[in-house]
Amino acid sequence: MSISLKRARAIFVKxxxxxxxxxxxxxxxxxxxxxxxxxxxxxxxxxHGAIGIVLNTSFVIxxxxxxxxxxxxxxxxxxxxSLMMTxxxxxxxxxxxxxxxxxxxxxxxxxxxxxxxxxxxxxxAFVAAIILSIILYTAAGTICGLFSQTVLEASxxxxxxxxxxxxxxxxxxxxxxxxxxxxLEYVPSSQLVYLLGIPNIGFTTxxxxxxxxxxxxxxxxxxxxxxxxYQRRLKDE
Amino acid sequence: xxxxxxxxxxKRFGNKDALTDVSFSIPxxxxxxxxxxxGSGKTTLIKILTAQLNPTSGQxxxxxxxxxxxxxxxxxxxxxxxxxxxxxxxxxxxxxNLELYRxxxxxxxxxxxxxxxxxxxxxxxxxxxxxLSKGMRQRVMLACAIIHExxxxxxxxxxxxxxxxxxxxxxxxxxxxxxxxxxIFLTTHDMAEAELICNRVAIxxxxxxxxxxxxxxxxxxxxxxxxxxxxxxxxxxxxxIDEGTADQIADWMKRGLIDRLExxxxxxxxxxxxxxxxxxx
Numbered sequence: 001m002s003i004s005l006k007r008a009r010a011i012f013v014k015x016x017x018x019x020x021x022x023x024x025x026x027x028x029x030x031x032x033x034x035x036x037x038x039x040x041x042x043x044x045x046x047x048h049g050a051i052g053i054v055l056n057t058s059f060v061i062x063x064x065x066x067x068x069x070x071x072x073x074x075x076x077x078x079x080x081x082s083l084m085m086t087x088x089x090x091x092x093x094x095x096x097x098x099x100x101x102x103x104x105x106x107x108x109x110x111x112x113x114x115x116x117x118x119x120x121x122x123x124x125a126f127v128a129a130i131i132l133s134i135i136l137y138t139a140a141g142t143i144c145g146l147f148s149q150t151v152l153e154a155s156x157x158x159x160x161x162x163x164x165x166x167x168x169x170x171x172x173x174x175x176x177x178x179x180x181x182x183x184l185e186y187v188p189s190s191q192l193v194y195l196l197g198i199p200n201i202g203f204t205t206x207x208x209x210x211x212x213x214x215x216x217x218x219x220x221x222x223x224x225x226x227x228x229x230y231q232r233r234l235k236d237e
Numbered sequence: 238x239x240x241x242x243x244x245x246x247x248k249r250f251g252n253k254d255a256l257t258d259v260s261f262s263i264p265x266x267x268x269x270x271x272x273x274x275x276g277s278g279k280t281t282l283i284k285i286l287t288a289q290l291n292p293t294s295g296q297x298x299x300x301x302x303x304x305x306x307x308x309x310x311x312x313x314x315x316x317x318x319x320x321x322x323x324x325x326x327x328x329x330x331x332x333x334n335l336e337l338y339r340x341x342x343x344x345x346x347x348x349x350x351x352x353x354x355x356x357x358x359x360x361x362x363x364x365x366x367x368x369l370s371k372g373m374r375q376r377v378m379l380a381c382a383i384i385h386e387x388x389x390x391x392x393x394x395x396x397x398x399x400x401x402x403x404x405x406x407x408x409x410x411x412x413x414x415x416x417x418x419x420x421i422f423l424t425t426h427d428m429a430e431a432e433l434i435c436n437r438v439a440i441x442x443x444x445x446x447x448x449x450x451x452x453x454x455x456x457x458x459x460x461x462x463x464x465x466x467x468x469x470x471x472x473x474x475x476x477x478i479d480e481g482t483a484d485q486i487a488d489w490m491k492r493g494l495i496d497r498l499e500x501x502x503x504x505x506x507x508x509x510x511x512x513x514x515x516x517x518x
Contacts, residue, residue, distance in 0.1 A: 002310065010340030014326065014333070021328040078324030082381065085287065085318050086341040087310040234308060236289040236322075 003091045011088065011096025015070060019100060025069050029108050032058035036112035051118040052169060052193040055109065055130070059189070060162045062105040063137040064144070065155070070097060071145025072154030081236070090230050098138045105134045121198040125208040129195050132215045136188055137165075139222035146229045169193040188218045239301075240265050240389055240420045241286060246295035248281050248444075255281045257444045259295070263422060263437075268415050270435035271424040272505065278444045279424035280320060283391050286422070287318055299389065314342065317387035319395055323378045325366045331377050332362040335384060342385040352380045355410050357403070371398040379407065383414065390414065392423045396430060408434050428505035438505065442513040452505060459508045460500060467497040475501070 019026055032054060039050040074080035083093055109130060120126035140161050148154040168187035175181050184190055191211035198207055241263040248256040256278045263269045271279050284290040285297055288307035297304040299316070306312055325334050335349045342348075353359045356376040361369075366377065375398045383390060392411075396404040411434060415421055425431055431438050432452045439449040448455060464482060466474045468489065476482040478500075489495050503511070 004310075006343065007341050010337055014329070014337045017333060018326055018328050074324075077327065078322050079326055080324075081322045082324050082378075083341075085313065086338065087313045088341050089310055234289070235291070236284055 002089055003095065004087075004089070007088045007092040008096040008099065011083070011093060012099045015097055015100045019066075019070070019104075025066055028061055028066055029104060031061050032108050032112040033115065036115040040116050047116065047118060048193075048197045051113065051116050052189075052196050054112050054116060055133070055192060055196075056166050056169065056189040058105070058109055058112065059133055059137040060158065060166055062108060063101050063134050064141040064161055065158050066104070067098065067101045067138050067141025068144035068148065068154040068158050069151050070101070071142055072148040072151045075145070075148065076150045080233075084234050090227060090234070094142065094227060094230060098135075098142070101138050101141070102134055105138075106130070109134075118196075119200065120196065121200050121203050122208055125195060125212060128212055129192055129215055132212070132219045133188060133192060136215065136219040136222055137161075139219070139226040140165075142226040143222065143229055146226070146233055165189045186214060188215045191215050238265050239263060240267075240299065241269075241422065242296075242298045242301075243282075243286075244296045246282070246285060246292045246297055248278070248285065248290065249293040254444050256285075256292075259441075259444070259446055261439055261446065261449055263420060265420055266415065266418060267436045268411070268421040268423065268434055270431035270438035271422065271441060272426065272428065272431050272438050272509065273424075273441035274426055277441045279441060280393055282441075283318070283320060283393055283422070283424065287316070287391060314385065315387060316389040316391065317382040317385065318391040318393075319378050319382040320391070320393035323382070325374060325377055325381070327367040328365065330363050330365055331358060331369075331380075334366060334377060335380060338381045338384050344385060348384055352384045355383070355413075356380045357406050372400060372403055375399055376403065376407070383419075386414070386417070387419060390419050390421045392421065394425055394427075395423065396425075396427070404430070428509065432505050440505075440509055440512060442509075447512045448508070455505065455508055456502045459511060460502045463501050465497075465499050465501055466495060468494045469496045470494070 035054050035057060039054060042050040071080070074083070088096070141158070144157040144161065145154050148157050165187060166189060168184040168190045171181050171184040172190050175185070191214045195208065195211040239262040243262065244260050246256055246259045247254065259278075259282065271282065273279050281290065285292050286299055286304050286307070288305050291305070299307055300312065302312070307316070326337070331353070332349060335352065339346070339348055349362075350359070353362055356379055358373065358376055358380070361373065366374065369377065375395070379392075379395060382392075396407055399407065408430075411421060423431070423435065435452060437449065437451050438455070440447045450458070462478050463475050464478055464486070466476065466486065466489070468474075476485065486495070486498065
């Protein structure tokens, strides 16, 4: 599958211009920062819980919701079909469209983490988890957007993602009462919370690798699903 | 060389045939008109030719390759398309929309100036698309479709939202593109438009081609074998074309009595109604 960085960059620049003039969606950038400001007064013992809430909620609102809206708006206005008729390949379009959301999310989440004053056990594992999670939620947003016909539908379609992914770490606490909820421990948001809670001393590489590999597996699967779904949308059947 | 070849194409949606046994070919450099009322299958055929739909049966080839290959980037560089499903970025200006297409087709900056001149929008380039009239939007979409000067251009009702002045500007531009070598596949329900710019037309009705040929040929085939004569004294005659009529007309001419003399040729619209028993809507 060929990729033209020139074309991907052209789509990124176009998306940036559109996004910066779309105040209804661009205001979402403030949400993680506001949430971080509210939760920064949390006591140190609850800090990893606070950062978990900020990150997992922000992933749904930024990469997932914004990406779903950007894709759905293109479908609603028929611009996605026009884009599909140009020489831009599936990867050019998906990379171009995802880069904007990726860059914005990375900047906003860095600011939010700084506001909260969180210090991870391993900065590399933390950065890897954040990068993988942004890609993962962007792919989930792409899937929601491709299934929607309008921006309104896209807003509604992310509700299951929000409920399952944001609610999973909380649901995992009920495992003792409801053993079936053990499955929620394997949701990427639960793995992220687990990773964030690893103490700064006395951890092993294995402690860091397990959650990272689970998040990576989710990222790979959702990315493949989003690419396959986009390619199916190339047909107007 | 044929740019498009379609053989016995059939497309079925559910239990309804959108296209039935459609066959034709379009040589390089032709302006081919696909005429028919709304819902007759015109857009479906464009979608098949541009790999947006698979036919239920039959074969379609474009540039001597199966139509499915039109999904490849290299093939997409060779054609342009303007359909009802084309869209523009509302929050961007005309120039910013074209800038995207210029970069996607890897064209020089001058291509924007050229295409804006072509669609008569040079003075409006900074205007946001959400402030444009329907006709201006149509012209911007046309500009996006032709910015790369494609070898083959698919146009689905290109002047449906335009006033006569802008339509005429577009016709002039399409002829210019055609003279430079672009083959044009045009769908329309406007028979006058087809007559004006198409080298050949096919009339499509309920998914089937009813007739195909140049507008001149079709009119000749379907003309009534009569001649209409208006005399200067106000009398009007419709006479069969035969020797007696020739003598009569010669006599009137000698005596300077003829005001108007013409054969009764049908318009493409008349031919459509004659062949299908249906009005064009």
